[in-house]
Amino acid sequence: MNKKRSFASDNWSGVCPEIMQALVEVNADHNPAYGELEDPANKAAIEKFKSHFGENISVFFVYNGTAANVLGVGQLMHSYHAVVTAKTAHINEDECAAPEKFLGSKIIEIETDDGKITANQVKPFLKSIGFQHHAQPKVISISQVTEMGTIYTADEIRELADFAHDNNMFLHLDGARIANATVALNTDFKSITTDTGVDVLSFGGTKNGLMFGEAVVFFNKELAKDFEYFRKQGMQLHSKMRYISVQFDRYLSDNLWKTNALAANKMAQRLATSLAQFSALHITQEVKANGLFVLMPEELITKLQKEYFFHIWNESPKDEMGRKEVRLMCSWDTTEEDIEGFVKLLKQYLK
Ligand SMILES: Cc1ncc(COP(=O)(O)O)c(C=O)c1O
Known part of the structure; x- marks a missing residue:
């Protein structure tokens, strides 16, 4: 038995050879930092995102999933707003209260048997809307795959997005394992995000062969306004950006x-x-x-x-x-x- 193998987590595994090769290849000569000045690596990765999610998106790279969640959700709310999510959600249980600290906001947790929430479970919290003594529910956050290994269908996501929008709220999707969900549903990324009405997505790759890096994807460019300043202030603007971009470029190529x-x-x-x-x-x-x-x-x-x-x-x-x-x-x-x-x-x- 090789003691170095485990079933601990999908980020205990290494970097897949294709990504490692892409990192080696990008590690040559000089390249604009911070994804600025038409950095070719950054441009190519963003084009790949557009080919999967549609033209009308804005994409920003960050270091890790916690940052993608905190900044993605934070872009949509003020500190007097609240995020409604499953009790088991990573954003609720596994981010060391980063959302609470950096956004200064309340997280409203919903008990579930399987890590999935429904509009009916969110509904009771709407009674706070308009009541000045309560934090105002503003973002529903779901994970795909959930922290219990379960998956939302496209219809279930659409129902939550419609419900959020009908109530002047937004839908965030924590896609740390979105690739695993997408293949399990035998579908494509767009069908469970762009086409369902998700507002912001934390797109992960580290659990599926990348070395590091996540993407925050907005499905309405208006919502992404000034996000670059929020990302920098949030200490998540990677200086050698090409090392994140090139991984996503390769990851989203050739399936x-x-x-x-x-x-x-x-x-x-x-x-x-x-x-x-x-x-x-x-x-x-x-x-x-x-x-x-x-x-x-x-x-x-x-x-x-x-x-x-x-x-x-x-x-x-x-x-x-x-x-x-x-x-x-x-x-x-x-x-x-x-x-x-x-x-x-x-x-x-x-x-
Ligand atoms: C559901 C989910 N979201 C987000 C993350 C990203 O976390 P990290 O900040 O460790 O990249 C993880 C990692 O465990 C996760 O399981």
Whole structure:
């Protein structure tokens, strides 16, 4: 067993060879910094985004997903506004209160079983609108794939966007894993974003083969007005911008995003099929993309983690058998051997 393999997260994997090659190639001569002065790398990447999402978008590169979420959402609101999102959302639970600190805004969380929210669940919070003592709900934020491995259909996204717009709100989509969702739905990026009425998208790539970098995509240029100043003030203007741009240019060419996401999703299906033979385990969410959520006995978790690391997702025992929920993530580079190795360990410990 190679101890350096894991199911911890899709950003534990390395950079895919095509992206590494693109980075090597761009690492020559001089190039305008900050994406300025018609920087060819930046221009090419933005053109690629337009070919996938349509001409009427504005794209800005940042370092990471937390920044894409905070700045993308922050562009649409004042500090007296609120973001409505699932309790499990990354923006709510895993950003160390960056939105609260940098935007000074309230996050309203909705309890869910599967990480997905509906317009009906947002509706009760609308009673605050117009009441000067309450933060004003302004942005609905959803994740695609969700933090529970589930996926919104295009119709579900459209319903939330329509609901947001009918109530003078915006829809933000955290697409840290949008490639995995897109291939799982057997669709394209545009059909689940531009065409559904999403206002701003955090477009991720780090979990699908990039080294670093995210994109904030606005679907209405008016909404992007002055965002470059907000990004700079938010400390997210990368000076050697070409190293982000070139990755997105390559990622969005020749279906690289699709190849990587299909590989990760396929391995998650393979893992789910293999785990079904063990009665001591129970998969809690339908496996749609590249993540599995699994109830496991605690002593088994401890033994497995020593050899093949993964995260406990919920520390509280989830059932009468005292099993805890863990998350097993597959990456663009997860192999059949990884799965076989993991299953071999399970057989050894569960016999
Ligand atoms: C749903 C989701 N959104 C955003 C992010 C991006 O986070 P980071 O700031 O680590 O790039 C992650 C990473 O774990 C994520 O899972």
